Amino acid sequence: MDPVSQAEPNRAPVLPEPPRMRRRRSSKAVAGVAGGLADHLGVEVFWVRVAFALLAAFAGLGVVAYGLLWMFVPQESARVPVREQTAKERQQAVGLVALGLGLAVVAGLLQGSVGGWLAGPLGVVLVGAAVVWREADEAQRRRWRDGARTGWLGVVLGEGGRNALVRVLAGAVLVTTGLVIFLVNTPSLNQLQFVLLAVFATLVGVAVLTVPWWVRLSRDLSEERRARIRTEERAEIAAHLHDSVLQTLALIQKQAESAREVRRLARGQERELRNWLYGPSGYGKGNQVSADAPADLAGATDQARTTLAAAVATACGEVEDIFAIRVQQVVVGDCPLDDQLVALVQAAREAVVNAAKHAGVAEVSVYAEVEPERVEVFVRDRGKGFDPNAVSADRHGLADSIQGRMERHGGDVRLRTAPGEGTEVQLGMPRRSTKEARA
Amino acid sequence: MTATEGAAATARQQPVRVFLVDDHALFRAGVRAELDTVTDQVEVVGEAGSVGEAVAGIGHLRPDVVLLDVHMPDGGGAEVLRRVRPEHPDVVFLALSVSDAAEDVIAVIRAGARGYVTKTISSQELARAVCRVAEGDAVFSPRLAGFVLDAFADRPGAAPINDPDLDLLTPRERDVLRLLARGYAYKEIASELFISVKTVETHVSSVLRKTQLSNRYELSRWASDRRLV
Structure with missing residues (x-):
């Protein structure tokens, strides 16, 4: 049958933006990291969760990886439709989260790398951090939904009201408690060590608690920059349309x-x-x-x-403007302009002018082709045509402007016309640059 | 296949059934009125203002020729071609667009359109172009001929030729394209090259096939570096 239907159509000349990972907003257990990763890799979310849980057994690697992804992978946009999640899936997810945390603690205890004195407080800190970070995600979502932002508190709570405040505070308290227990339980510390450790723990606590807002601040900045570029672009288009199109429409009405x-x-x-x-x-x-x-x-x-195609376009445009005709121009290839080609374009322009003046047509075709050795231009109309031998002596256009100019620069002119047959002026000009390159 | 060909041959006595796809209602109305007044060989049987409507309408009405706008929301003409052609390979498409950017022209031809004309074309010429694609020929505007010549040109840095049958134009095809680009009609080309009009049509169809199927770099990734020999 038709072979075309099997052809690979080249629809997009521009490469698509590489797909970027996004955290899921719906159908998630903690922060949508596993879901997002599953979407990105194209695997079942269940297996991603299993992988995280098992990794957690290796010195908490899964937990750390999850936390890092949570921090640095943005949420998917509010436009993505909500996914359905079955009760079984949800149970499975929660179970796997518990399993992962349990494995991390048990493995730590067994290996002895994490003493009991550390595992407890660390767990409390982690839970507190998770609560605060989740609240940050919620706040961002509310902000997207409402499209508004009000001051510092708005950034933190995102119009979430008292519940949001309670959740954030609870998270902060948990983190603080965890750190305090850790400090108090740490055996054999002298006073200086205790103070240093306390300062360090406070810094860690503040950092953990404020991570979501730092990340968001930088994201907001780039978002704003993008919005500003869009606005500028829109202003530029509006200015252009105003300067050109609207003015012309006004003139046309007049x-x-x-x-x-x-x-x-x-x-x-x-x-x-x-x-x-x-x-x-x-x-x-x-x-x-x-x-x-x-x-x-x-x-x-x-x-x-600088280039032939642009020069031909300019010349054709000028003639169109002066004589109110249409010049259909096709240029194949292009090359830099030199003196000879300038002469060629001027001769071609003169030929178009002749057609516009004498042929009595509304459209003239101009075809220019750049070949390695020479450049050819054809100017054609389907108008009256004429008898070249009967041109009156007072019409110098063809003889001087076209023939003379072309011959002075080493080009040639051929003319095909007869009364009633239209006219075609064929102009050819050798390319000097290629000749010199060969010499 | 023979049955459809036979049906097409008898249908040719009747007017060509045309379906209009363009997201500007004003333009559709204009084309419909123009085609109705200039000729009775062409009959507009339906129109659509979006990709979805077009796919449904073409499937339902089975027109001979679809006049297709290139720029529309939701993927444009290429998307209509992509969705309709597998199911209705006997419907032919003629792209009709205000754009004469090389990327647009080449993209819609490669998606399967049998020709490309710009919206400034006169009504008579449009009617002629519709009849021509309905008869299975290709319609090359001078500009499209120029683009194709440009795309197949051999210049330093051009893509290597993998399949000479597809990636190169024969000297004769090149001559035909050149004359098309110079604004010659098929009949004029035939007498210029001392060949029959039928042969000109064969050459143009062959060029269309190559344009659609060749994988040369210039044809797929057009815009950036197409100029400067």
């Missing part, structure tokens, strides 16, 4: 009686907008967002001076 003028304005505006959107330095290319319109303009004229 000139509504003159069909020719309206056509000219519309065509000119179309050309400019097209260039802005799809042109070589165009907005749609999106590589570098130019800061303001004047710089944009300078870039465009620079380009017109």
